[in-house]
Amino acid sequence: xxxxxxxxxxxxxxxxxxxxxxxxxxxxxxxxxxxxxxxxxxxxxxxxxxxxxxxxxxxxxxxxxxxxxxxxxxxxxxxxxxxxxxxxxxxxxxxxxxxxxxxxxxxxxxxxxxxxxxxxxxxxxxxxxxxxxxxxxxxxxxxxxxxxxxxxxxxxxxxxxxxxxxxxxxxxxxxxxxxxxxxxxxxxxxxxxxxxxxxxxxxxxxxxxxxxxxxxxxxxxxxxxxxxxxxxxxxxxxxxxxxxxxxxxxxxxxxxxxxxxxxxxxxxxxxxxxxxxxxxxxxxxxxxxxxxxxxxxxxxxxxxxxxxxxxxxxxxxxxxxxxxxxxxxxxxxxxxxxxxxx
Numbered sequence: 001x002x003x004x005x006x007x008x009x010x011x012x013x014x015x016x017x018x019x020x021x022x023x024x025x026x027x028x029x030x031x032x033x034x035x036x037x038x039x040x041x042x043x044x045x046x047x048x049x050x051x052x053x054x055x056x057x058x059x060x061x062x063x064x065x066x067x068x069x070x071x072x073x074x075x076x077x078x079x080x081x082x083x084x085x086x087x088x089x090x091x092x093x094x095x096x097x098x099x100x101x102x103x104x105x106x107x108x109x110x111x112x113x114x115x116x117x118x119x120x121x122x123x124x125x126x127x128x129x130x131x132x133x134x135x136x137x138x139x140x141x142x143x144x145x146x147x148x149x150x151x152x153x154x155x156x157x158x159x160x161x162x163x164x165x166x167x168x169x170x171x172x173x174x175x176x177x178x179x180x181x182x183x184x185x186x187x188x189x190x191x192x193x194x195x196x197x198x199x200x201x202x203x204x205x206x207x208x209x210x211x212x213x214x215x216x217x218x219x220x221x222x223x224x225x226x227x228x229x230x231x232x233x234x235x236x237x238x239x240x241x242x243x244x245x246x247x248x249x250x251x252x253x254x255x256x257x258x259x260x261x262x263x264x265x266x267x268x269x270x271x272x273x274x275x276x277x278x279x280x281x282x283x284x285x286x287x288x289x290x291x292x293x294x295x296x297x298x299x300x301x302x303x304x305x306x307x308x309x310x311x312x313x314x315x316x317x318x319x320x321x322x323x324x325x326x327x328x329x330x331x332x333x334x335x336x337x338x339x340x341x342x
Contacts, residue, residue, distance in 0.1 A: 009267050009278075021291050022050060036048040084245075086243060088247075100236060102234070103209050104233060106144040226255045257316070259315065260333060261290075284322075292327045294328045311332050312333055
């Protein structure tokens with residue numbers, strides 16, 4: 001592929017539905033993917049699989065250092081088989097969840113323990129120390145590597161390292177399912193309760209479940225968890241089986257935030273969006289910039305909000321640097337011309 005010249009950007013298709021944006025600004029290469037954004041390294045020292053694929057591993061090693069050991073922390077482990085994870089749909093208030101099993105949606109790192117090691121959703125290894133895994137049962141477990149609410153970036157900075165650091169003592173493996181138990185959800189939960197609670201493992205615990213009484217109960221619990229700094233809720237259908245892929249037996253329920261920002265640049269699209277807008281470069285009232293690349297219709301990509309206009313976007317939370325996580329376009333603000341004026 002052609003090299004990105006200073007000021008140029010390109011779209012690459014990753015695991016998300018919408019493409020990621022690669023940019024070169026003064027020799028600093030960036031990617032809009034979570035793996036690049038959530039690294040603890042300075043921005044000029046970051047890389048990701050999308051940059052390595054687009055520019056080539058040699059070019060990235062040359063940019064970040066003369067030997068691969070200098071970039072070992074940011075280059076993921078070799079990919080193993082992708083684990084057969086059960087994935088959730090977003091609840092759109094279109095399914096009656098009364099009687100479903102409810103638990104907190106933990107804002108950590110999804111991890112599949114295959115009986116020996118932790119794998120990411122993409123099949124990359126998380127290098128946990130032996131003392132962290134040695135007492136776990138030799139069976140597949142589905143859970144979250146979790147530190148605390150509002151500690152996502154700290155969690156990522158620990159579990160993505162390759163040196164099995166002592167910082168793992170801050171992490172807990174919170175387990176919510178047992179994929180290898182070929183039975184209904186309730187039986188799988190009983191297996192986890194007996195396995196994890198009876199043995200009182202130091203770095204693993206079972207995530208308790210409770211029945212959702214009705215929609216009012218769901219919304220009050222969502223408000224309670226959100227007020228504590230949690231991400232949301234997970235709802236599992238009673239008597240459901242564990243199945244790989246996105247399933248209508250599992251829903252995630254989250255409260256999204258909204259804010260306004262000013263359009264400062266149209267970023268060109270690639271692939272399906274070649275020849276039209278791929279993303280908007282936005283600026284918050286405090287001067288911080290970020291990209292919004294999802295939530296647009298084809299018509300809006302063909303005729304994007306003009307530079308200088310203000311849009312409302314929806315996002316999950318702010319990172320430690322104040323950048324919105326997972327921003328999505330909502331609407332153009334025709335009623336204001338100044339940020340923070342309403």
